[in-house]
Amino acid sequence: MPPMDQAATLDAVARLIHGARRLLFVTGAGVSADSGLPTYRGMGGLYEDAPTDEGIPIEEALSGVVFQRRPEITWKYLAQIERTCRGARPNPAHQAIAEFQRSHPGSLVLTQNVDGLHRAAGSTDLIEIHGALHRLICTECGRQRQVADFNGLQIPPACPACGGLLRPDVVLFGEELPAAGLLRLEHALAAGFDLVFTIGTRAAFPYVAAPVHWARRAGVPTVEINPDASEVSDLVDYRIALGAAQALGELLARLGSKTI
Numbered sequence: 020m021p022p023m024d025q026a027a028t029l030d031a032v033a034r035l036i037h038g039a040r041r042l043l044f045v046t047g048a049g050v051s052a053d054s055g056l057p058t059y060r061g062m063g064g065l066y067e068d069a070p071t072d073e074g075i076p077i078e079e080a081l082s083g084v085v086f087q088r089r090p091e092i093t094w095k096y097l098a099q100i101e102r103t104c105r106g107a108r109p110n111p112a113h114q115a116i117a118e119f120q121r122s123h124p125g126s127l128v129l130t131q132n133v134d135g136l137h138r139a140a141g142s143t144d145l146i147e148i149h150g151a152l153h154r155l156i157c158t159e160c161g162r163q164r165q166v167a168d169f170n171g172l173q174i175p176p177a178c179p180a181c182g183g184l185l186r187p188d189v190v191l192f193g194e195e196l197p198a199a200g201l202l203r204l205e206h207a208l209a210a211g212f213d214l215v216f217t218i219g220t221r222a223a224f225p226y227v228a229a230p231v232h233w234a235r236r237a238g239v240p241t242v243e244i245n246p247d248a249s250e251v252s253d254l255v256d257y258r259i260a261l262g263a264a265q266a267l268g269e270l271l272a273r274l275g276s277k278t279i
Contacts, residue, residue, distance in 0.1 A: 025259065029266070032242050032257050033273035036119070039213035042126040044116050045230055046263075049219020049245060051134055053110035053264040056103065071096065082192040090184055094175040097187055101152055101169045109140035112218070115267035117141035127207050131220060131227065133189050146200045148226070150189035159183025196226065208233050215241045219263045222250040231255060 023031065036042065048056065071080045073092060079085055086093040109117075117140045120126045128137050128145045133152040137145055156163045157178035164179075166172070176185045190196055208230065215234040222228045231251045234241045241255040244266040252258055259266045 023257075025261070028257050028259055029269050029273060032259065033270050035214050035240055035242075035257075036123075036270060037274060040123060040125065041210075041212045042119055042123050043207070043212040043215045043230055044119075044126070044128045045215070045217045045220060045222075045227060046116070046128060046130045046132065046137070047218070047220025047222075047227070048132060050112045050116075050130070050263045051107065051110070051132055051136055052219065052262060053112060054107040054134075054136060056107055056134060078192045083194040086186065086191055090175045090186070093191065094186075097152070097189075098169050098172075098174055101187075104134050104152065105168045105170075107134060107136065109136045110264050112263035112267050113137055113140035113142070115264075115271050116218075118271065120144060125210075127212075129204060129227075129230070131224075133187075146203055148190075148196060148200045148204075150187065150197070152187050152189055154188040155185045156188045157181060157183045157185055163188065201226065204230075211237070212239060215239055216244065217241070217249070217251055217255070218244040218267075220245070220249065221247075228254075 071077055073080065077096065080092050080096050082093070113136050116128060116137065120128070120142055126144065128142050130137055130145065130147055131149050133147065133149050135151050135153055138147075153166050153168070154163060155166060155176070157180065160178060160181040160183055162178060162180050177183065178185050204226075212234070215230050217227070217231060220227055222231070228251050231241050231254050235254060240257070242257045242259065243249065243252055243255040244259045244261065244263055245252070246260055246262055261269070
């Protein structure tokens with residue numbers, strides 16, 4: 020379709036939301052930018068292209084292979100990421116998505132983020148496909164515990180129940196995505212959505228771009244909210260080149276909801 024100006028695009032997307040029953044939001048680090056978190060590369064791109072202190076790429080330091088061999092290295096950088104996230108609160112983008120879920124029952128959030136901010140904002144129908152940084156799991160007995168932060172944890176920490184090695188319940192580089200999360204997404208797509216959003220993500224991973232490809236095949240309209248171009252920018256029906264909080268606030272305002 021011919022390009023629209025920003026206001027016309029927002030008007031058109033607001034009309035689509037008004038007429039939709041079920042929405043799918045696929046979110047990445049850009050959703051948390053207004054909470055003060057960096058839009059990092061992968062899970063640890065606080066480091067851009069610089070090597071770690073150990074002289075290895077951050078993806079290697081944050082890999083399952085290194086965690087098995089040298090867990091203290093992986094924990095060192097997980098703890099740095101956690102310190103960056105510490106104290107962050109949901110911003111108007113997270114809150115707007117939760118409000119859209121309340122007004123459109125059956126809507127789903129698929130997020131790459133491990134910061135837990137969607138859940139804190141009130142989103143309940145949520146797939147945290149990369150896990151949750153503050154949920155720790157024992158590699159020996161499987162017990163889980165939720166922590167507010169990593170402050171005071173011995174690095175690497177031991178399970179208080181069995182003494183085994185704890186790890187955050189996140190997907191490290193080179194590890195498989197959780198089968199249960201992928202199956203849940205598959206079932207959700209089979210049930211259908213009326214509108215698909217990608218927000219604040221480069222959509223570089225196939226499973227992130229997959230909902231856009233599904234929507235194109237199904238004739239479902241798609242929307243990208245991202246100030247920067249991504250892998251799906253040329254595929255979506257509507258592109259809003261704004262930050263997540265601003266764009267979602269504009270959409271709420273057009274739908275008669277107060278901006279959060």
